Amino acid sequence: MARILIIGSLEAELGIAARIATARGARLSVAEGAAAGLARLRSDGADLVLCDVVHDVGWLIGQMVAERFACPVIACGRPDDADGAVRAIQAGAKEYLPLPPDPDLIAAMLQAVVGDPEKPVVRDPGMGALLARAEQVARAEASVLIMGESGTGKEVLARHIHAASRRARGPFVALNCAALPEALLESELFGHEKGAFTGAVAARRGKFEQAEGGTLLLDEIGEMDPRLQAKILRAIQEREIDRLGGNAPAKIDVRILAATHRDLATEVARGRFREDLYFRLAVVRLRIPALRERPGDILPLARHFAERYARANGLPLRLLTPAAEAVLMAHAWPGNVREIENTLHRAVLLAEGHSIGPEAIDLLEHMPVMATDQPAVSVIAPVPVPVATPTVAALVGRRMDEVERDLILETLSHCLGNRTRAAEMLGISIRTLRNKLHEYRAAGAAVPPVPGQAPMPLPVG
Numbered sequence: 429m430a431r432i433l434i435i436g437s438l439e440a441e442l443g444i445a446a447r448i449a450t451a452r453g454a455r456l457s458v459a460e461g462a463a464a465g466l467a468r469l470r471s472d473g474a475d476l477v478l479c480d481v482v483h484d485v486g487w488l489i490g491q492m493v494a495e496r497f498a499c500p501v502i503a504c505g506r507p508d509d510a511d512g513a514v515r516a517i518q519a520g521a522k523e524y525l526p527l528p529p530d531p532d533l534i535a536a537m538l539q540a541v542v543g544d545p546e547k548p549v550v551r552d553p554g555m556g557a558l559l560a561r562a563e564q565v566a567r568a569e570a571s572v573l574i575m576g577e578s579g580t581g582k583e584v585l586a587r588h589i590h591a592a593s594r595r596a597r598g599p600f601v602a603l604n605c606a607a608l609p610e611a612l613l614e615s616e617l618f619g620h621e622k623g624a625f626t627g628a629v630a631a632r633r634g635k636f637e638q639a640e641g642g643t644l645l646l647d648e649i650g651e652m653d654p655r656l657q658a659k660i661l662r663a664i665q666e667r668e669i670d671r672l673g674g675n676a677p678a679k680i681d682v683r684i685l686a687a688t689h690r691d692l693a694t695e696v697a698r699g700r701f702r703e704d705l706y707f708r709l710a711v712v713r714l715r716i717p718a719l720r721e722r723p724g725d726i727l728p729l730a731r732h733f734a735e736r737y738a739r740a741n742g743l744p745l746r747l748l749t750p751a752a753e754a755v756l757m758a759h760a761w762p763g764n765v766r767e768i769e770n771t772l773h774r775a776v777l778l779a780e781g782h783s784i785g786p787e788a789i790d791l792l793e794h795m796p797v798m799a800t801d802q803p804a805v806s807v808i809a810p811v812p813v814p815v816a817t818p819t820v821a822a823l824v825g826r827r828m829d830e831v832e833r834d835l836i837l838e839t840l841s842h843c844l845g846n847r848t849r850a851a852e853m854l855g856i857s858i859r860t861l862r863n864k865l866h867e868y869r870a871a872g873a874a875v876p877p878v879p880g881q882a883p884m885p886l887p888v889g
């Protein structure tokens with residue numbers, strides 16, 4: 429369930445946006461002004477902020493950056509308020525939503541933030557059995573460990589478990605443990621009191637407390653530092669957490685789901701992951717097969733994404749031709765469902781005529797550059813960006829900063845410009861990514877645009 433923070437008066441047209449969002453299953457909190465909104469963020473968090481431009485959007489975004497709140501801010505206001513819209517976008521708002529809001533726009537926004545609220549698309553018998561198992565264990569309170577290669581749908585499955593659980597009406601909160609350095613991750617998870625460390629300007633609740641009564645997904649748990657692993661174990665066992673700088677533990681009622689692309693049992697054997705935490709998390713283990721291991725899902729997923737992106741781009745729904753389907757079936761999909769989603773998104777935009785033919789299926793060449801137990805980072809044959817190299821050995825002789833730049837730009841291109849996805853895939857914070865892109869652009873590199881600058885729906889990320 430998406431958590432939306434609305435900053436502004438619900439008496440006004442923003443109230444319509446609030447009603448639409450609630451009807452679409454979002455959880456709403458409301459604050460009368462920017463300062464109250466910031467306080468709300470500190471206490472409850474949010475997946476998306478809608479802020480009326482009569483409030484100081486620039487100040488709010490500045491504070492959010494300083495306090496590392498990563499959720500997107502969408503400014504709202506009158507359709508004829510061009511100045512307000514420009515000011516908000518320049519201040520860092522992701523979009524300007526004209527009021528009164530269009531229900532389809534709100535739906536697209538929610539989907540961009542929390543993904544597809546519908547059931548995962550599953551046709552392959554093996555995946556069907558896995559989904560049935562997930563639904564069965566959803567009703568229990570046990571922790572679940574979801575394993576699978578990058579892009580197989582681990583977060584989708586986690587959301588599905590939450591939606592099928594008794595906690596469905598509570599919040600679903602996800603945190604990528606690989607995206608933050610240890611100290612930040614700790615305060616992000618457990619929260620902190622004011623003054624707990626330099627920069628802790630105000631008390632803030634962590635993800636555990638934000639997920640109260642609901643579910644917390646610890647994504648990429650295999651990347652977590654051993655000291656934090658111990659704190660997670662305590663949180664699960666004792667059902668309480670210690671805020672940084674706090675003097676009393678806080679009780680929590682949260683179900684933990686964990687996801688990883690690594691083989692955690694091997695990580696335990698290598699001494700890199702605590703055995704006791706592994707057994708706590710892996711009460712139920714669900715392994716999502718790679719897409720190449722479930723060919724029965726390829727065409728249903730392709731049709732699903734063709735429909736979704738036609739709708740999102742206001743284009744007519746077109747069917748895949750048998751030749752296009754044959755191309756899709758013959759591909760190995762190393763980037764899994766995320767890759768097929770991106771491929772179909774491109775195909776919908778590229779296709780001409782009444783159907784989607786093979787010429788619109790632009791498959792990117794994938795050449796893994798990491799060892800097999802590393803994140804499935806792929807380097808892709810570029811359109812405007814640098815040349816990819818096939819093996820690590822071939823990188824010898826190149827400068828580190830150039831290789832880094834190429835990898836970042838290629839990954840961003842692979843993610844169709846989506847900054848959030850690219851940062852996740854690269855295992856760096858979105859802020860670091862933005863700073864790097866800024867540098868590259870200043871140096872004259874072709875940086876893939878934010879999706880909204882191409883004919884796509886609301887950019888988030």
Ligand SMILES: Nc1ncnc2c1ncn2[C@@H]1O[C@H](COP(=O)(O)OP(=O)(O)OP(=O)(O)O)[C@@H](O)[C@H]1O
Pocket residue numbers: 543544547548549550576577578579580581582583584585647689765766769852853
């Ligand atoms: N069964 C499915 N039905 C519909 N969409 C799916 C399905 N599985 C994955 N997706 C879509 O594919 C993309 C990748 O899914 P998700 O983020 O859940 O993968 P992941 O395994 O968590 O990836 P990572 O390990 O990189 O975080 C998302 O956009 C998601 O909506």
